[in-house]
Amino acid sequence: MTSEPIRFTDGAGYDRFMGVWSRLAGQEFLGWIAPQPGLRWLDVGCGNGAFTQLIVEQSAPISLVGIDPSEAQLAFARQHPLLTSVEFVNADAMALPFQDAAFDLAVMPLVIFFVPQPAQGVAEMARVVAPGGTVAAYAWDMEGGGFPYRDVTEALSSVGRATPMPPSPEASRFEVLRDLWITAGLRDIQTRAIAVERTFGDFDDFWNTFLGGPSAGQALTAMNEEERSGFRDLLRARLQPAGSGPITLSARAHAIRGTVPGP
Template identity: 50%
Template structure:
């Protein structure tokens, strides 16, 4: 996956770094999301924009699919995904979310996990998922609630904004809202469209762990590195004052994702 920063794309190619920075967060949402979808075991799934396979792994462990196909544009991410121990017989291949290399009606379910706001034309991406899912099948997604302050690194983003520093956001960030997701799914002809908010929480041993982990997320490290050292230190101090701790002094960080699902018409 890539996201734009002016003319310079921010790439998500390091699977191990993505795992620490975002993959764990994604799986926290995935577990509740998949329970909400509640599909029986033994179905045929496609994971669109699978990245390093974090969601794919959750899908396989919780849904026990008969077939799992997973596509992404980054071969480096796919290489990491293929080496996961729990992905079983999942097939990973390089492909474009806007042109899925599968026949019509091939799958029982198509899912995008933290991807819809990176697709150049979100409606076109949903149309492609709908095309490859059989009548009566499921098309679903989840995305961080960007406008609602749901990003895992929201304390850093908000303080950067107060300091007049704009952090690069996904190019189609507006589609992450609940109403926007509802509109895109309904406009694609999907039926019984439902949305839901999923809130998750991650515990870090200390502030340094939270900070270093967040810096692995695309765009953050580059943005902070471009600041004067004194301003970067001020940023750290201001973020630290915002963070919540538990009774043993660990950092408690919250995030929020918007989810959507719909059925392909019979």
């Protein structure tokens, strides 16, 4: 583990690195929480708008607000033609700048393990959602091997290179998520696992995709050319032992939802 923070500043690079994965898992997630149309939505940690797009496309919100601490990510999201009606706010998940009961549904997609104090983040979502509304999240199973690029982080570790880790990886476990929702006073709590796969055309497609990411990409940037070339060969042997062809990776997320109790 390293203390260097993971920074999200390249909206386009992040979309290729994680946005595709976010939408794959997000479609399953939205189908599971099955929201009614015409709700007031809050997307906490919306990033570059990958999941926000799904909300617009599939859930017909009457209003939608996305918050994120990265202005660069928000700038990318604001440029998307589907998101022109979305209000994007630069804000902290642990101190949401909204009144109590301002929304009908708050979601935190692939974000909770990045929140330094997850309990505060969940409590804030519960505060701003009206009684009877839903607070929900999904997160890669970081400690159970569910992260999409676990092969990369394991290969980096084998050559003595640490990758930046989120501050709260334990918050992706079912038992921790459930405790967070209970502590926030939420009711009717349900959980489920979401498994997804993504296929890359070839190794170059895969390599160029994760180079743009904020975690392993930072570790590779710190290597010299010879080290990077050697690591590329190592990773290719691990992921593509046949030497060519597409590469299919799997990932697993844990999802949770709960209801804000009435007065």
